Amino acid sequence: MVQKLDYLKETTSQTAGPYVHIGLAPGAAGFSIFERELGWDIAGPDAPGERIRVEGLVIDGTGAPVKDVLLEVWQADANGVYAHPEDPRSAGVAPGFRGWGRVITNFDTGLWGFDTIRPGATPGRGRDVQAPHLNLWLVARGINIGLNTRMYFPEDAALHGADPVLRTIEQRDRVATLIATKTGPGAYRFDIRLQGQGETVFIDV
Amino acid sequence: MKPAEFYMRDRTLHPPAHHPGYKTSVPRSPRMPLLTMHQTPSEITGPTFGHNDFGPLDNDLISNFNHGGDPVGERIILHGRVLDENGRPVPNTLVEIWQANASGRYRHKKDIYLGALDPNFGGCGRTLTDSDGYYYFRTIKPGPYPWLNYVNSWRPRHIHVSVFGTSFSQRLITQLYFEGDPLIPLCPIVQTIPDPEAVQRLIAVMDLNASVPMDCLAYKFDIVLRGRRSTLFENRLEGN
């Protein structure tokens, strides 16, 4: 018999279900329990950079908005630095900038939105430069394992060709599914299509 | 920043996005394959949390929604460790849980099940693992509840668990079940899991030694997140 490796196996994902808000955003579920809910303030008041708002819908395979999604955002600051000890420049991140946020959809319309600052370009592997982007993760009833995707900004088109994720997408017309639309000064729209026509590119991170 | 990747996620341990037996997954599942990429600093970093983020009762669901008394139901301790695939503890990581009360009812405006709300039970808690990756909660054993997948579908007793790890690519949400529950094999959501051993690993085991006599029974549930490569050899990166 061959020798056995002693790695443990990753715990299996299960859907977040319809009541994810109770655990992760109890105020939205209709009751207040924690003094401070986590994830409502992504950038803090003092971080430098352009203040922006991002809104959108998550749309299912029938074209209907999904009204019980929970989305998390992970992003760098305006200088492209992540508030994480492994980023060598993280000591320079403004106090209060966490770079992480959590939002839920409006139960009636499915619209979600968050306020943050526009991230800077971040380093990739080797000499790669990643175009400014937001890392997104979404869970909901009917989603068996959280879906990862990214949102890029339309003004950075010149950087998109060299971005290590965007350049990997084989069907070039699908690149557009990861690029937000500018709807006004500092305002962006990013709809996520779970399935079918215009299906968003989801990433095996 | 030098990327040191996490191990590739073994997708055979996870439910496929599209599983016809779990009806809601049908319109909500991507049909195109996921995009394969090499991890970058965006994937190997993730949010950190500190004790300032929490209140003293946040991990005690028996007390954190007390409106003049304790909740009804079986008092339990839920405890375990958060480890990675290398067996190393994941310290200071955020673990959040949510659940129904002893009647199987959630404190959520969208839950209309007949089971009674409990005035003293909120149903959510959160904690940070300690330096050994250890976590614990005190709570009430949740009841099973019906849902409209098939006309007579019931969820086994379960607690929803959310874990962060040290990077955004370790992010995980799952559900834990309880040893001996006859509803586990019948549940369409459990049945989305392709590997029977993976189902077994989601079942918390009764832990008499960790119980508090005359007070709480204990259940143990360890959580495993993706492991990370150690840099035995430097990667030769593109362009270098």
Ligand SMILES: [Fe+3]
């Ligand atoms: Fe549930």
